[in-house]
Amino acid sequence: MGHCFCSSGKSTSLFPGRNNKNDWTGRSRGRAFTNAYKGNGGEKTLRMSSLFAPTLKENPQEAEIVSHSFMLRAGMIRQLSSGIYAFLPLGLRTISKITKIIKEEMDRAGGQELLLPALHPGELWKETGRWEVYGPELIRLKDRKDRDFCLGPTHEEVITDLARREIRSYRQLPLLLYQIQTKFRDEIRPRFGVMRAREFIMKDLYSFDRDFEGLEISYQKMYNAYCRIFDRCDLSYEVVPAESGVIGGAVSHEFLVLADSGEEKLLICPTCNFSTTQDEERCPHCGTDLEEKRGIEVGHIFQLGTKYSEPMKAYFVDRDGEEKPLIMGCYGIGIGRTMAAAIEAYHDDKGIQWPLSIAPYEVAIIPINWKNAKQREVAEEIYQESQEKGFEVVVDDREFSAGYKFSEADLIGFPLQVIVGEKMSQEGKIEVKVRKNDQRWEAKKEELFTLLFKLKEELASKA
């Protein structure tokens, strides 16, 4: 199908000479929006007839866990090769939502965003010894002059190189620099879609302090920021002291979203808030038997100390005139993984139940029968008004059966669905469905937005 039946007849278009197809974005309509969209989430509104979201009715054979399956089925991602994925428009919107939350919290904590290269000279990695240590997971290549390069799996070397060139004095500290960027790791076994990919989007922040007291403070700031981020994504998580692996350093914590499909095993004390990834039977604090759960590692923070600054000679001059190595920390969040974790946490057999804060769109308007003039008209009006009131909204303007539209809306997981059907024609009532609990509400058109604001607020405040 895919016809664009626009609101013909009532010519509100600014372009009377052209046909009404020009009103498809809602923006070109020329109405002044009171709520200009701030952020990087793309257009606020969309007609489903033009949405590129190739949905699948059946479960793709390669998908073993729900998040992978639903991301494919909802048309959010497509695989290019093992562990390498394209994010399609809907998927990218959620990625952008998560990214936006992360940026806001990094900025709030005093971070400054930058963008480092993904292509790294091999020499830098040889300086720290990780050219050897990282092993085959490091994707290596050579330039035309046969010089060694690699695709960055993480950025300690590159940021430390920048720091040693530019940081001279304690007066420049503390410094928190972060980026959101694609990382490359030739994983032994890519798995579960974007959960463990070879190319993936990560937020990585690096802290530079003059001493370990400063590092403690930076570390605590990040710890708190991470809590805020995962809270805002509506995820329930555990923070667990962890091994620091190849990244190195002394102190480290993992942020795990609880999910049965998680790759990480963790033990939680049901009485106090102790949790660990180590094998223990009883809580060392209160002696209670620990419960075994599984989690998805979505974030990891490390106190690096001088692990990189020392070998790379990243020194600054302290207040006392002495040259000292920068004290560093690094802090990562897997963005695609966070998205997958949210789906693992919020879904039913029909599809995704996005938390409002990271849903690709907040509201789907579903006229049962697009050929019904009355329904179409009302849907258009609601669509228009939704835009003006600042909702991120799609309207399903396709001539598909009601069942098809409902199924697809549930699969994609729009948190709120506004259904315009027979009740509209008969009693003037519009139905609103809350995706996550299947609650149904009814409202006359005049009261619809009061209801929508109320429901949106409830969904937003629900942590």
Next chain:
RNA sequence: CGGGGCGUAGCGCAGCCUGGUUAGCGCGCUUGACUCGGGUUCAAGAGGUCGGCCGUUCAAAUCGGCUCGCCCCGACCA
């Protein structure tokens, strides 16, 4: 890398064991009609180097060898 599985139309699968005309089915897609509150119904149609290469054979999707790709279990990680 060790172990297991898979590769046939866009997706999900059958056919292979026991080789034999034109390679099937469901969904999706195109066209027309029907229907319009939970992936609606009917009709017509388009769409395939059977992952690739080599071999066996009169004959290969089917048998053998090699190879490539993908998925799952283990060690690694955001």
